[in-house]
Amino acid sequence: VTAKAPIDFYFDLSSPYGCLASQKIEALAHRHDRSVEWHPILLGVVFKKTGTGPLTEIPLKGEYSKRDFLRSARFHGLPQFEMPARFPIPTQVPARLLTWVKRVAPGRMVPATKAFFHAYFYKHVDISDPEHAVALLAPFGIEGHAAHAALADPAVKDALRAEVDGAIERGVFGSPYFIVDGEPFWGLDRLDQLERWLVTGGF
Amino acid sequence: VTAKAPIDFYFDLSSPYGCLASQKIEALAHRHDRSVEWHPILLGVVFKKTGTGPLTEIPLKGEYSKRDFLRSARFHGLPQFEMPARFPIPTQVPARLLTWVKRVAPGRMVPATKAFFHAYFYKHVDISDPEHAVALLAPFGIEGHAAHAALADPAVKDALRAEVDGAIERGVFGSPYFIVDGEPFWGLDRLDQLERWLVTGGF
Numbered sequence: 001v002t003a004k005a006p007i008d009f010y011f012d013l014s015s016p017y018g019c020l021a022s023q024k025i026e027a028l029a030h031r032h033d034r035s036v037e038w039h040p041i042l043l044g045v046v047f048k049k050t051g052t053g054p055l056t057e058i059p060l061k062g063e064y065s066k067r068d069f070l071r072s073a074r075f076h077g078l079p080q081f082e083m084p085a086r087f088p089i090p091t092q093v094p095a096r097l098l099t100w101v102k103r104v105a106p107g108r109m110v111p112a113t114k115a116f117f118h119a120y121f122y123k124h125v126d127i128s129d130p131e132h133a134v135a136l137l138a139p140f141g142i143e144g145h146a147a148h149a150a151l152a153d154p155a156v157k158d159a160l161r162a163e164v165d166g167a168i169e170r171g172v173f174g175s176p177y178f179i180v181d182g183e184p185f186w187g188l189d190r191l192d193q194l195e196r197w198l199v200t201g202g203f
Numbered sequence: 204v205t206a207k208a209p210i211d212f213y214f215d216l217s218s219p220y221g222c223l224a225s226q227k228i229e230a231l232a233h234r235h236d237r238s239v240e241w242h243p244i245l246l247g248v249v250f251k252k253t254g255t256g257p258l259t260e261i262p263l264k265g266e267y268s269k270r271d272f273l274r275s276a277r278f279h280g281l282p283q284f285e286m287p288a289r290f291p292i293p294t295q296v297p298a299r300l301l302t303w304v305k306r307v308a309p310g311r312m313v314p315a316t317k318a319f320f321h322a323y324f325y326k327h328v329d330i331s332d333p334e335h336a337v338a339l340l341a342p343f344g345i346e347g348h349a350a351h352a353a354l355a356d357p358a359v360k361d362a363l364r365a366e367v368d369g370a371i372e373r374g375v376f377g378s379p380y381f382i383v384d385g386e387p388f389w390g391l392d393r394l395d396q397l398e399r400w401l402v403t404g405g406f
Binding site: 050051067072075168173186192196 | 377
């Protein structure tokens with residue numbers, strides 16, 4: 001029996017649709033005997049490549065998107081959040097922490113990711129602040145001193161940079177972005193196509 | 204009995220997702236006793252307002268989108284098209300013709316719209332060419348001489364301009380874009396939310 005390849009899930013921690021997708025992807029994957037490989041990326045870096053910018057700052061589209069984030073949460077049966085007053089935020093700090101946790105304590109990386117998303121979107125904690133971000137890892141037994149040291153470690157910065165560069169090389173330009181057996185799916189609203197892909201093996 | 208308000212359907216004739224949505228929206232509306240009001244618009248004008256541009260010209264996103272147009276057609280059980288070699292095209296000519304047909308022969312406006320979408324995406328006819336566009340109206344009994352006269356009529360240009368300005372005032376920034384009882388839905392991939400909105404009266 002050959003194990004099926006994992007679903008690659010790319011996300012930015014400041015992405016509302018990424019936050020919603022993070023609450024759906026595991027159950028979806030589980031229905032089809034897949035695992036999920038979680039990849040924190042930095043949309044700010046991606047936007048330099050694509051020449052685009054944050055959705056909410058585009059005239060007309062920005063106002064619509066704020067409405068659509070919340071309606072999409074309700075549509076998918078997920079808890080609705082209020083938009084954080086500070087949005088978007090730079091996500092280097094929490095993404096570096098996740099990159100490090102993924103290496104030193106891989107089993108805690110997914111719970112830590114969910115804690116960051118929850119804190120930012122549902123509790124309006126500024127996770128770009130190292131003190132806040134590090135504190136959110138404590139419940140998972142991740143010691144503050146070690147986490148702060150990781151944030152200052154050039155090897156951790158390099159690892160995240162390599163992750164983002166690798167994502168761009170694979171064509172990733174948004175969040176959430178999924179790759180299943182080589183097939184790319186962008187957006188919370190492609191989970192339906194992604195699931196059919198898993199069922200049919202391609203259509 | 205009060206008649207339910209129509210679904211407003213805004214589209215650009217050079218929009219792949221608009222073409223796909225044009226093949227889905229009537230059956231959806233019919234299931235919920237709604238009519239559809241078809242509004243040709245010009246994305247080129249909208250893009251000046253939003254500061255954005257054609258999806259297919261954005262690095263990374265452009266390549267993905269071409270794949271997604273075709274996969275979305277298959278996902279929705281619609282005939283797949285090949286991308287026209289000339290894409291996008293300016294759509295003033297067919298949009299002006301539809302604006303005029305809507306006024307002088309309203310019952311033929313929707314069939315004419317479908318004929319334009321079909322010719323451009325499935326037959327690769329350049330519908331920005333007045334000769335081609337006018338010829339496509341002949342099967343509906345719309346005489347070529349009158350159609351050419353309409354294209355030269357400043358009142359028709361003004362009517363389309365007013366339609367586009369009105370769309371932007373209502374927040375329309377893309378194609379397809381729907382408004383149902385004041386609620387906006389952007390994209391082929393929001394037909395699911397639109398339908399639930401019709402079923403539930405809002406969620």
